[in-house]
Amino acid sequence: MSDQTPLQPGWSMAEPGPAVSAFLATLPDQPRLLALGEPVHSLDAFPSWRNRLFRTLVEQHGFRSIALESDIIAGQQVNAHVTSGEGTLDEVLHTGFSHGFGARPANRELVRWMSGFNAGRDPADQLQFYGFDAPLENLWAASPRTSLLALHLFLTEQLGPLALDRATLERLCGPAAPWTNPAAGMDPAQSIGHSDEARQLRLLADDLATLLRTEAPQLMSRPGFWDAQLHARTATGLLRYHAVVADRAPTRVARMLALRDLMMADNLSAIAEREGKRGPTLVFAHNTHLQRDLSTMKLPSLGDLPLEWWGAGAHVSARLGQRYAFVAGVLGTGTAEAGPLGRLLEGLEAQVTLLAARDLPAALTQQRPDGPALTRAETLLLRADGLLLLKGA
Numbered sequence: 032m033s034d035q036t037p038l039q040p041g042w043s044m045a046e047p048g049p050a051v052s053a054f055l056a057t058l059p060d061q062p063r064l065l066a067l068g069e070p071v072h073s074l075d076a077f078p079s080w081r082n083r084l085f086r087t088l089v090e091q092h093g094f095r096s097i098a099l100e101s102d103i104i105a106g107q108q109v110n111a112h113v114t115s116g117e118g119t120l121d122e123v124l125h126t127g128f129s130h131g132f133g134a135r136p137a138n139r140e141l142v143r144w145m146s147g148f149n150a151g152r153d154p155a156d157q158l159q160f161y162g163f164d165a166p167l168e169n170l171w172a173a174s175p176r177t178s179l180l181a182l183h184l185f186l187t188e189q190l191g192p193l194a195l196d197r198a199t200l201e202r203l204c205g206p207a208a209p210w211t212n213p214a215a216g217m218d219p220a221q222s223i224g225h226s227d228e229a230r231q232l233r234l235l236a237d238d239l240a241t242l243l244r245t246e247a248p249q250l251m252s253r254p255g256f257w258d259a260q261l262h263a264r265t266a267t268g269l270l271r272y273h274a275v276v277a278d279r280a281p282t283r284v285a286r287m288l289a290l291r292d293l294m295m296a297d298n299l300s301a302i303a304e305r306e307g308k309r310g311p312t313l314v315f316a317h318n319t320h321l322q323r324d325l326s327t328m329k330l331p332s333l334g335d336l337p338l339e340w341w342g343a344g345a346h347v348s349a350r351l352g353q354r355y356a357f358v359a360g361v362l363g364t365g366t367a368e369a370g371p372l373g374r375l376l377e378g379l380e381a382q383v384t385l386l387a388a389r390d391l392p393a394a395l396t397q398q399r400p401d402g403p404a405l406t407r408a409e410t411l412l413l414r415a416d417g418l419l420l421l422k423g424a
Contacts, residue, residue: 039379040394041386041420044080047087050385054358054417055092057387062356063303063311065094066344067419068318069360072130076421077360078137080383081315084419086144089158093310096302097141098161100316102129103298104177104265106162107258113145114157120146129164155309161302163314163343165268165294170216172276175232175269176204178262182239185259189250190242195235203228203235215276224270224277233270240267257305264301268294284330289340292320296346303351316343318359323348324411358385359415363422371395372409376420386418 042050055061067084069077088094099106109127111117120142124133132138142160149157166173179200187193204210205228215222223229240263243250250256268290275286299314306312319326321344328338348355363377372391375398376384391413395405405413412418 040390041379041381041384041418043381044083044383044385044419045381047083048091051084051087052091054385054387057389058353058356058416060353061311063307063351063354064098064299064314064347064356065311066314066316066321066347066355066357067360068316068321068358068415070318070362072317074362075135075137077419078135078141078315080419080421081313082137082141082144085141085313088311088313089148094313095156095310096159096161096306096312097145098163098299098302098312098314099128099132099138100130100164100295100320101127101132101162102164102166103162103261104166105129106160109142109162110160113142113149113160114154116146129162129166130168159306159309161298161312163295163298163302163316165265165272165291165298167269167272167291168213170213171211172269172272174204174207174210175236175266175273176201176207176210178266178269179204179232179236179239182236182243182259182262182266185255185262186239186242186246189253190246193242195238200232200235203232210273219277219279219283222273222277224273224275229270229273229277233267233274236263236266236270239263257301260301261298264294264297268297285338285340288326288328288338292326292340292343293346295320295343296350299343299347300350303347303354320344321357322359322411322415323357324414356416358417358419359412361412361418361420363420370406370409371398371403372405372412374398376418377422379420379422382422384418384420386420388413388415388417391418 042053044050067081085097105127108118109123112123123142124139127133128138145158145160180197183197183200209223212221243259243263272287272290275283275290302312320342322342323345325339326342330338344357361376372395375394
């Protein structure tokens, strides 16, 4: 082992400003999307540090938007609150977040801070809030009704009466309960996704989405066009998702995961395009959704065979190249079972450290030049652009 003083890579987040500036300087280009991951959803520490990071990015690096792993349609309520004061804080936390994330203290603080920052500011310079997930949960997905009707309304207002009337869409969609039945997540026989109504709606949704695209040259400058595109993506995506939920194929669950992340990626691409002229966007979600590599998961109910799919980060990275950057959230465990990278990270002095992944191989070589191989999880971390290490969280 080398007798040199061990390298201490990274920057202490005791002073976030210099640390963030130093990290951004290691990237080959300014990212349009800077993605910050968390390893689990159950800790408040990671979203709390996300808030500190976002504030630094806003105040010192021109970021003007944030996108969270939450329902993009519901998130419009949060954005209306932080930009125009619509609704109360409690109301938007309850209805503007999915997955129960509105109950997280850090999200309350985020919404409050964004509202304060935006107060009295020119609308062109205000912070924008986005969800980027589809309107679905672990065991159910929403009805396409809301997005289909919104898309139909926009097209009717802009183009005049359509051959497809609103009443037909309402009749085919029916009540929400069959769509949101949580039992369908585990039992495809209880899904509405292969019903005659769902099949008809998939064709009609495709027709409406295609009409929006063919008429885009005259519509794209009109108010509401971006929202109409959002509803077109959401309606067609939800109907594809429900069809997979109803499928009995052994690849069913992996395809559900893949479709969800594809919808996430399409939403992130749209956000990046919309916000690009104003400034970069901070993205926050579970590491699995943001990494560039193939995502994997094991569910005991499905045996030991791992589920594999490409996450949103893999899609967006392929589209944006170096304009997408990913910082993986890492929880310091202090366990003896940690691999070489885990032991290196545990040896860092700061409680919270931001690291450039490119600096870690040299530190690992100095620490254990002939040490054991990295674990698969550690190899994935080294393929990120950076790490945010929290010790003792």
